Amino acid sequence: MIKFSKQQLKIPKMMRPVYMVTGGQSKFDRAMPDKRTEELCIDAFTMAAGLLNMSPAELKSYVHTAYYGHFADHFGDQLLGEAVIHDRLGLDPLGNIGVKTGGATGGSTVWEAVKAVASGYSDCSLAMGWERMDEVPTDEGNFLIAAAADKDWESPLGHIYTGYYAVMAQRYWQIFGKAEDSFRETLAEISVKHHGYARMNPFAHSPKKITVDDVLKSPVVAHPLRALDCCLMSVGAACAIICDEKTAIELTKNSANKPVRIWVGAGSHTLRPADRRDMDIPLLPNETADQYKDLGKRFPGGDRYPGFTGFLAARMAVWYGYRMTGVNDPSEDLDLLELHDAFTISDVQTYEDIGVRPYGEGRDYVESGDCYHTNPKTGKPGKLPSNLSGGLIGCMHAVGATGIMQIFEVATHIWNRWGEIHGDEKRWKDFGRKKPADWTDLQVKGAKRGMAISHAGVGSHVTATILMDPDHLLKEDA
Amino acid sequence: MSMFGQVYVKDNKYKLKGDFHHLTPNIPIRNADEGWKLMGVTNPRDMTYIHSYGGEAPFFEALGEGKLLATRCDNPDCEFKGTIYEPFRIHCADCLGKNTIIDITELAKTTSKVHTFMVCERAGAFNILDKPVKFINIEFEGIATILMSYLSVGDPEIGMKVLPIFRTKNPTCTILDLSWVPDGTKKEELPEGFTF
Numbered sequence A: 001m002i003k004f005s006k007q008q009l010k011i012p013k014m015m016r017p018v019y020m021v022t023g024g025q026s027k028f029d030r031a032m033p034d035k036r037t038e039e040l041c042i043d044a045f046t047m048a049a050g051l052l053n054m055s056p057a058e059l060k061s062y063v064h065t066a067y068y069g070h071f072a073d074h075f076g077d078q079l080l081g082e083a084v085i086h087d088r089l090g091l092d093p094l095g096n097i098g099v100k101t102g103g104a105t106g107g108s109t110v111w112e113a114v115k116a117v118a119s120g121y122s123d124c125s126l127a128m129g130w131e132r133m134d135e136v137p138t139d140e141g142n143f144l145i146a147a148a149a150d151k152d153w154e155s156p157l158g159h160i161y162t163g164y165y166a167v168m169a170q171r172y173w174q175i176f177g178k179a180e181d182s183f184r185e186t187l188a189e190i191s192v193k194h195h196g197y198a199r200m201n202p203f204a205h206s207p208k209k210i211t212v213d214d215v216l217k218s219p220v221v222a223h224p225l226r227a228l229d230c231c232l233m234s235v236g237a238a239c240a241i242i243c244d245e246k247t248a249i250e251l252t253k254n255s256a257n258k259p260v261r262i263w264v265g266a267g268s269h270t271l272r273p274a275d276r277r278d279m280d281i282p283l284l285p286n287e288t289a290d291q292y293k294d295l296g297k298r299f300p301g302g303d304r305y306p307g308f309t310g311f312l313a314a315r316m317a318v319w320y321g322y323r324m325t326g327v328n329d330p331s332e333d334l335d336l337l338e339l340h341d342a343f344t345i346s347d348v349q350t351y352e353d354i355g356v357r358p359y360g361e362g363r364d365y366v367e368s369g370d371c372y373h374t375n376p377k378t379g380k381p382g383k384l385p386s387n388l389s390g391g392l393i394g395c396m397h398a399v400g401a402t403g404i405m406q407i408f409e410v411a412t413h414i415w416n417r418w419g420e421i422h423g424d425e426k427r428w429k430d431f432g433r434k435k436p437a438d439w440t441d442l443q444v445k446g447a448k449r450g451m452a453i454s455h456a457g458v459g460s461h462v463t464a465t466i467l468m469d470p471d472h473l474l475k476e477d478a
Numbered sequence B: 001m002s003m004f005g006q007v008y009v010k011d012n013k014y015k016l017k018g019d020f021h022h023l024t025p026n027i028p029i030r031n032a033d034e035g036w037k038l039m040g041v042t043n044p045r046d047m048t049y050i051h052s053y054g055g056e057a058p059f060f061e062a063l064g065e066g067k068l069l070a071t072r073c074d075n076p077d078c079e080f081k082g083t084i085y086e087p088f089r090i091h092c093a094d095c096l097g098k099n100t101i102i103d104i105t106e107l108a109k110t111t112s113k114v115h116t117f118m119v120c121e122r123a124g125a126f127n128i129l130d131k132p133v134k135f136i137n138i139e140f141e142g143i144a145t146i147l148m149s150y151l152s153v154g155d156p157e158i159g160m161k162v163l164p165i166f167r168t169k170n171p172t173c174t175i176l177d178l179s180w181v182p183d184g185t186k187k188e189e190l191p192e193g194f195t196f
């Protein structure tokens, strides 16, 4: 589809306010030979209950429906793995359903839970996601991931998903990055930032103190992408508890968690980038058609939209999401982001899709220092910090859990509990990890609103989850 | 002796011959750090699937005959009538009408250009392409979409003119029967089994 009808552009409307009251996560790592997946899910759920000062059994008594995000049945080698987790969480005979939308599975799972509460079907829903990517060796794992591409037209080509993405990166690199060394360094800076923030996160799979030079010297995966530009392949689980207002107030009465309002917008685009036809750019509230008239002149070859360089699914997710919630300019209206940094370059592409910068100018978000917790150029708080968790590059990519981890991370800032949760000595010790001597509290001071983007592969599905302190809404009837 | 699983269709039913799976024993996984206590077990599995190409079958058959087929929406009521698709779409993405199959071999020989590409040293399990793998995405004049394939000779560049080549000797009947070479490549330089 390259033209939208009025019906298709309806601004999504929820029948009542929906809140996220808590969440939790397991440890994230490359492999966990000592734990079954359900043990990780129980860890995440127990943490969620703990943040409410409740026992898991008490929290379970509120859950009415459950949504489970698990992308790859063939990775876990268990069809209906959702039923196993649901049983082990002791939630039978409640209704539950599995959700899978590739890398966006976590975000989509929360989308479903939010709709269940918004509609009135449930007053409290569990969104739980996980992935088990350590039960096959890496080459076989690459084969299984490539099975998410079109099996007749793409997968036989090398069975390597990174490659299907890398052709998009190459085009962006040459057209919008103009193949400049300075752009290559900006990409490296993203990896340094995300591995660096992961050092402050006890859950994180890949904390690293590295330099731009280390990234630029890491092995080439597919030019211009190098090993340190790529996301992790992780094991772990994450969950969120989604409620109506009455339940949210009740559940948080003995907790430092303030219920946060939650909305999810979703978009999609063809599974094969090959099928993406030229179209007009759907504009965000802070954009005009005029500003893109000379895009092809400023960036020769950049006038085909979305071509291989923009993610229409991300654009549509925020197109709906911003209008639902009254976000006009994300840099002004939001306090922090968690983006789906599958690769450093896709992080930059996403800045444009979500309107943090106009198309063609994504790199400026990094180069200006706006994306940092503390802007390295000014020493002042970054304007719109992103991926303080470490993201997919530094924290984890346990596919079904990833989007939920990112939503949870944003919520911890709005709860003003980031430091407490991530600085907890006991947690570092329980995970067998050493808290660094220079551990820094990355709490975004006074955070009231944030967004997490959950994204599938070459952009087939994207969700934009927007969280707000209910006393700081942008729109009365949101 | 085992025999590869083989399938044909008769009376619109699959007829099977040979072995569709191979038996390999499970092996325990033990912990070297803790007195070799049991941690888990391997689950080997080697299985052959049976897959229908359905309405795309003509496309895959034609590759082995040296032809590149695409489809076009000819529905007079479609807002986007005349749109040509490569990848071959059985139905129009807009009106869902059945598309017309067209031969674009000549068009591909004269107008194909590299839209983008990537060169990758790694590949996943079961890969049969030579490494490094060189993916190219090809734009054609007058076609709405951009086909993904691979380059068999030389190094890719954005904007480079390329020509299709076809595995006409012992075709695999997969997308791998189609490949590309830079314009000007000589017949002798083509990989084994491929022709222009």
Ligand SMILES: [Zn+2]
Pocket (backbone or CB within 6 Å): B073, B074, B075, B078, B079, B080, B081, B092, B093, B094, B095, B096, B097
């Ligand atoms: Zn049509």
